[in-house]
Amino acid sequence: MNDDIRRHYERYPYPRYPLLASVRPCDTYALNLDSLYARFNGVLPPAAARRILLAGCGSFSPYPTSVANPGVPITALDLSRANLRRARLHALLHGRFGIGWERGDILDPAAASGEYGFIDCFGVLHHLEEPLAGLRALERRLAPGGILRIMVYARGARRGAESIRKALRLLGVKDVPAVKRLLRRADRDSRFGSYVSDAPELSFESGIADALLHPRARTYRIDELMALVGESSLRPLLFAHRGALPDVPAEVERLRQLAAGGDDEPNFVLYLGRETAGGCGLAPDASLMLNPALRSCVGRLRIARDVIPPRLGRPNPPLGFGEKRFLRRFVRPVPVAALSTVERERVGPFLDALFLVPFR
DSSP, rough: OOOHHHHHHHHOOOOOOOOOOOOOOGGGGGGHHHHHHHHSSSOOOOOOOOOOEEEETTTTTTHHHHHSSSSSSSEHHHHHHHHHHHHHHHHHTTTOOOEEEEEOTTTOTTTOOOOOEEEETTTOOGSSSHHHHHHHHHHHHEEEEEEEEHHHHBTTHHHHHHHHHHHHHHHTSSSSSHHHHHHHOOTTTTTHHHHHHGGGGSSSHHHHHHHHSSSOOBBBBBHHHHHHHHHHHHEEEEOOOOTTSSSHHHHHHHHHHHTOOOOOOOOOEEESSSSSOOOTTTTTTTTEOOGGGGHHHHHHHOSSOOOOOSSSSSSOOOHHHHHHHHHTSSSEEEEGGSSSSSHHHHTHHHHHHSSEEEEO
């Protein structure tokens, strides 16, 4: 069945962003290896863990991940040559190098060998015949203290898409041109029409194919996801989807309540860790550093505020002149012991947002 998935992405590379589409370094802050490793381990990654794996990289993610981690070796792994070709071209057009390109299956132990400090597997596990086998394969590639980010479809978030997928299968619709003909004829007040109006990915062919014609796409309730994670030795660290609470058990309960009330959950984004030691907080012997992905943003001391889109599920503090001036102090690490009481209080929101990171 992996052959079916490979053929799907050979025909429809995904996501198909314009090749000239760029990202600001500050928009990639939640992909920075040093910041993630330090947040969950209290130390910066050792040399052996300074590697990143994009497990099912698609046609875009190597570019922003490289922007977030200059100088860090990145392995981009994907089943599809078409995805890899487009991802490589996008990266090269924006001057991003130091990325290794590998066609292969995450279930193959010979693919993307070695250990990694950060693995990103965004929107992949729900397409596998055996998601647990995929999760365990990623777990084996994590270095001690390593961080894994996963995204899987939530049952509620995919309710509309799955009902349409089922209808298309019953109608025998198997190709994008046929779906596009149905889209043009859809009554705006129908379930199909309502979904189309709220789904921007249906404006392009690869988006239609990924949303409605993928060979395999399973969905999860939150307890099903936590049971899947529980079959591994990985530790849930932080949910990062829209509206997520910072405490994992509290967020699990919130998602249960959403589902019980008939409300749609967001697709689940979760950071997991292998043998993570835990963060050090504002310990007296710790230091604080600025997330490296924010250096260029903080360096622009303009009066207008910068708003960085949230990547951890919660709104970010806006960065005006005063906030940037304060954060510039941490371009080089600052000992916690050197902070005043007022400064300790001020750093709180920036720590929550991953803008500042404590480490020993």
